[in-house]
Amino acid sequence: MNLINKEKKLANIILKELWPLHRSITGKGLRQSLDIIKKYIPIKKTEVPSGKKVHDWIIPKEWVVNDGYLIDPIGKRILDVKVNNLHLLNYSSKFIGEIDKEDLKDHLYTNPKVPHAIPYVTSYYEKRWGFCLSHNDMKKLIPGKYKVNIDTEFINGSLSFGEGYLKGSSKKEILISTHICHPSMANDQLSGAISSILLYRRLSKIKKRKYSVRFLFLPETIGSIAYLSIKGKELRNNLIAGLVCVLTGGKGPMNYRRSRQYSSLIDRSAIKALEEWKQENNSDQLPEITEFNPAFGNDQRQYCSPKYNLPIGCLTNTSNTKTDEYHSSLDNLDNLSVDGILDNLDVYQNIIYIVSNNKTFITLKGYGEPFLTKYDLYPTLNNIKLDINNKDLRAALLWVLNYSDGTNDLLKISERSKIKFSNICVASKVARLNKLIK
C-alpha cells in the first residue's frame, strides 16, 4: 500500500474516533480528543485553570453536560444531545422544567436559510439555555407543554490544549495551529486536526530538519489567546513562519489568506507553493489569494493582532464562504473529502520545504558568467537534444548564479524565473559545491 493510501486509511480511522465526541472550548470532549490525537503523534497536554486572566480575557469555567433533551407534549423524547450533540446550545446553562411551546421558542435556534440542517450555535460568554434544531423540525413542533431537561454544570476546571514539537537543528520554528473545539463538524474542525497529524508524521521522517516545527491543537480564539498569553513572547522570538490549518477538506478552490505582514516569508512561500500546485495539477479550480481580514476567520486574528503581528497565514482547501455546510449538521463525515485533505497536504508540505530551504547566496564569480563547462555544468554541444529536465536545471543554475548578489533569496529567484523552487534549490547546492556562490 502506497503512502497516499496509508494516509487515507489512517485519516478515516482517526476521523471516526474523533467524530462522535462532544467538544467545546473546555471540558471532557476536548480532553478526550487530545487523547486520541496523542495515540498518533506525541503531544503534550497543557491545562489552563478557569479564572486565569489571559491578556484581556479570562478562562471560563468548564462546561459539564450530564444530560440534555426535550420531551414533547405527547411524551416523545426529542432534541437529545445523545443523538446529536449539536442539539444542545453549546455552553447552555442548566434548566429543568416545563414550558409552553410559545415560551420555548425563545430558546430554540434554527437557520431558516438552510432549513433542513441543525445549526451549530454557542453562547460561551452569556448564560442562556437552549436547543438547536433544523428549521423544518421546528415548524413541525406541536402546541402544548414541553418538558426541558438540560442538566449542565459550570465548574472550576481548566482549558486544555495540545502541543506537538518536532525538533530541528535550529531553535527557530514553524507553527501549525488548528482548532479542536467544535462538536461534530467535519470540514470546519476535524480536517485541520487530520492534516496536522499527517503533516507531523510526514515531517518526522525527514532526517535533517532545519527549523523546528510546532503543532498546536487548541480551542478557537480563547485557546490561541491563552497560548499567546503564556508563550507569546517566546513564540515571537522563535517564529519563522506559521499557518492556521483549518477547512482542509471541501471541494476547493484552495484559499490562502495572507498574514497581516502581507508579504513575509510565509506569504511568499504559500503563494509560490500554490502556483506550483497550479502548474502541476490540471485543475479548473484556481487557488485564491486573499488578504488578512481581522473581522473574519479564526485564530489568525489572534496571532496577527497588532502587538504580536506574527507571520502566520491561513491555508484552506475551501474557504468557508464557499460552502453551505458551514457551521451546521451538514458539515459531516459524508460530505468531507479525504482526497481533498491529502491534496492540500502536499501544498502544506511544499510550503514548509520552501520556508526551510530558503537562503541568500552571494556570487564568487560575478564578472561575466563562470565558464560552466570547466565545472561540467554546461552542455558542450549547443544543439537541441537536451532533455527538458536538464534544461530546466541548467536554467535554474544560470538564474541562481546571476541573481545571487546578496540581495535575492532563493525564493525571490524562483518567483522571478518562475522555475520551481526545488530546482532553484538544487541548482544552488550544485553552485555552492562548485564554489561558484557562497
Added chain:
Amino acid sequence: MNLINKEKKLANIILKELWPLHRSITGKGLRQSLDIIKKYIPIKKTEVPSGKKVHDWIIPKEWVVNDGYLIDPIGKRILDVKVNNLHLLNYSSKFIGEIDKEDLKDHLYTNPKVPHAIPYVTSYYEKRWGFCLSHNDMKKLIPGKYKVNIDTEFINGSLSFGEGYLKGSSKKEILISTHICHPSMANDQLSGAISSILLYRRLSKIKKRKYSVRFLFLPETIGSIAYLSIKGKELRNNLIAGLVCVLTGGKGPMNYRRSRQYSSLIDRSAIKALEEWKQENNSDQLPEITEFNPAFGNDQRQYCSPKYNLPIGCLTNTSNTKTDEYHSSLDNLDNLSVDGILDNLDVYQNIIYIVSNNKTFITLKGYGEPFLTKYDLYPTLNNIKLDINNKDLRAALLWVLNYSDGTNDLLKISERSKIKFSNICVASKVARLNKLIK
C-alpha cells in the same frame, strides 16, 4: 419641504439671478455676481488694482462695455451684446465704423463643429475687436457694408474676488475654489458657484467643525494667480486639502482629477467618497479618476504649480471633454441639471466629512483581540440572526482595533476593509470611549 427640494428651489433662484450678467475677468458683471452671492452667504470682496504685478502676471485693465452690436447692409441690428452677451468677443477693444463683409469676416468667431451654437471666445491679453456667432448664422450674412458699433473702454480699475470663511476649531483649512468670470455659461461656470453656496450653507449648520473651510469665487487663472500672489504663503501653511469646484452639473459621469501630489489626503478622500457613491447609487455611470494634467483644466494648474504644489484636486459632475455644450451658447440653463449638482454635492460633503474626521489611533489592547463581550461590543451568540448593519459595524470595530497601530489612519483602514468611512469613524469613537484605542 425637505432639504433637497429647498436646495433645488434656492439653486434655481440664484441661477436666474446670475445668468444674465455680462461677466469677464474684471468689471461690473463680475462685481454684480459677487454681490448676488453675498445675498446667500457671507463673503468678503477684495479688489486687486489694475497694473499690480501678481507673480509673473499683471492685473489687466478693467473692461467696460457701453454697447456692442452690428448693423447689416439692410439696416438690421444683429449680434447685439444686449441680446446675448456671448456675441461680443470678451475683452473686445473699441471699434466704431463701416466695414465690408469680406473684411468683417476676420473679426467674426464661429465654431464650425457645432454650427448652431455661438462660441464663447476671449482675447484678454491681445487687443482685438470682434463678434461671436453661430456658424450657421455667419453663412447667412449678406454681402455689403456693415456698421460696427463696439463701444468699449479699458480703464484703470481692479480685479475682484470673493471669499467666504467658515471658522473651525483649527486654523487649518479646506479650500473650495470656483471661477466666476464666464458670461452666460451654465455648467461651465454657474454650477460651481451654486455648489459652493449650497455647500457653505450645509457646512454652516454643522456645530463642531474641525477645520475651517474657505470658499473662493474668482476669475479663472488670473484670479487664482492674484490670490496666490497675495495669500499663497498663508494658504500653503494652513491648507489641509482643497477642491476646485466646477462643472458640477451635466449628465455625468463624475470625474475626479488628482492633485499634483497624486495621493495626498484630498486625493484619497475624494476617491473613497466616489467609491462610496458608486456603492450606494446604482448608476451605470462609473466615476472616473484622472491624473493631474498641467495642460488641461482650470485654476488647479495654478494651485498645483510646482512651487505651490498644493493638495488640491478637481471634482466635476461631467468632465468638459464629455460635453458638446462646452464653451458655447448651448451651455445654458435649459441644459443644466440641478439634480446633477445636488447629487454631486453629496460627494463634496462626504469628502469634507472624510478629510475632517480622519485620524490615526493606537491600540491600548494589542495582544490578541480585546474581550469585546466585556465591553458589550460583541454578540454573545455565534449564530446567524445578526442584522447586516450591526455586522458591518462589528466588522468596522475589528478592523479599527487591529489596524490602529499608529501607522494606519482611519481612511487607510476604510480603504483596506472597503467598509464605509463613516462606519469606520463610528467604530473608532466606540473603541476610544471604551479605552481600547487612543
Added chain:
Amino acid sequence: MNLINKEKKLANIILKELWPLHRSITGKGLRQSLDIIKKYIPIKKTEVPSGKKVHDWIIPKEWVVNDGYLIDPIGKRILDVKVNNLHLLNYSSKFIGEIDKEDLKDHLYTNPKVPHAIPYVTSYYEKRWGFCLSHNDMKKLIPGKYKVNIDTEFINGSLSFGEGYLKGSSKKEILISTHICHPSMANDQLSGAISSILLYRRLSKIKKRKYSVRFLFLPETIGSIAYLSIKGKELRNNLIAGLVCVLTGGKGPMNYRRSRQYSSLIDRSAIKALEEWKQENNSDQLPEITEFNPAFGNDQRQYCSPKYNLPIGCLTNTSNTKTDEYHSSLDNLDNLSVDGILDNLDVYQNIIYIVSNNKTFITLKGYGEPFLTKYDLYPTLNNIKLDINNKDLRAALLWVLNYSDGTNDLLKISERSKIKFSNICVASKVARLNKLIK
C-alpha cells in the same frame, strides 16, 4: 534615391559579402568579416591571444578548417563544408578515416523538429568531430562504409573583435554590441552587423553628439567576456546606456528585453521609443517588453552579470522564440527582411536620441504658471481654431514648466504626459531660451 533606398541597397551589398564566409568564434572567417565591415565604417581590430585568461574563461585555440566532407558508400561526396559551411560541426576536430554507417550516426547532428533544415551545431569546448545535416537527408543515408575527411587544426592564434567609436562631446558613452561568429546565419547574426553599420553611418552625420557611441563586433559570449576582461572597468565608468543589437530582421513583433537593472535609462528610453513607434505605425504587431533572463539570450548575459550589472538591454525585431528558422539553414538571406531591419533601425535611432537628449530642469517661475503670452508662447484667443500640432507643443510646454522641479527628467515628463519625447525636448529648449527653466 532617398535615404531608405540607399540604406536598403547598401544592406543588400554587405549581406552578400558577409554571407558566404565560414565564421566561428575565432579564425579566418571572423577576421575576414571584420575586414568587410571595415570597408563601410572605421573599426579597430583587436586580437586576444589563445590561452589568455579572461575572467573565469580561457581564449580557445584558433580553429582552422582545411577541408571537410563525407564520401558515401557509392563514392558520392556529400556534406561538403564548401557547399554549406553548416555541414561541418563548428569547432569539429580532425578525423580522416573510414567508418560504418552505424558508427557514423553518433557523429551526425540533425533537428527532427524541423526535418528539412540543417541545424547549426557547435562544440567549442569539448573535442568532437561531426557533421550536421537535415533530418530528412539523414534518413536517406544508405548502409555501408563512409569515408570521413575532416581536415581541421587547432592552432595558437587569437580571438578577434572589432570596435567602432563615434566621439561625442562627452567621454560618457552608449554601447551597441553585436555578435559576428555564426556561419551563414542571416537574421541571427548578420542583421545585427547590418543594423550596427547603418546606425553608425546615420549617427556619424549628426553634428553635435552629446555622448560618444561605441560599436562592438564580437564573437558571442567568449567575445564579450574577453572585452569585459580587458576593458570592463572603463566601460562601467563611462557607460550611460547600451543595447545588444541582434535579430533585427524577421517578421516581428519587436521585442525589448530589459537590462538587469530593470528601469535604468536604457530601459525607459527603449520602452518609450517602442511606444512612440506603436503610436506612429499602424501595426498589428504590438512590441513586446520582456524581463532580463540570465538563462536566455546572448552577450547581455555577460554585460548583465552581477558584478558588472551594466544598463544594457536587447532590442530585436523578432525574438528568437518566435521563429522556426532559428539556428538552422532556414535562417538564410531569402528569409531575411531588410525592410524589417530598417524599420527597427528607426527605433534604435530614437532610443539614442532619447538617451542623448534627456535632461532634468528646474523651474525659474514656479509660483503659478508663467504669463506665457508675454513670451509669445500662448494663443491670445481661447477659441478652437488652433491646429493640433501647435496644441501638442503648447501642452508639452505646460508639462515641462510644471514638472521641471528638479526631480523629473524630460523622459519622465514624456512618460507621464504621453507626449512624444521630441516634443517635450523642443518645449524644454523653448522654455530654457525664455529663461523659464534652467
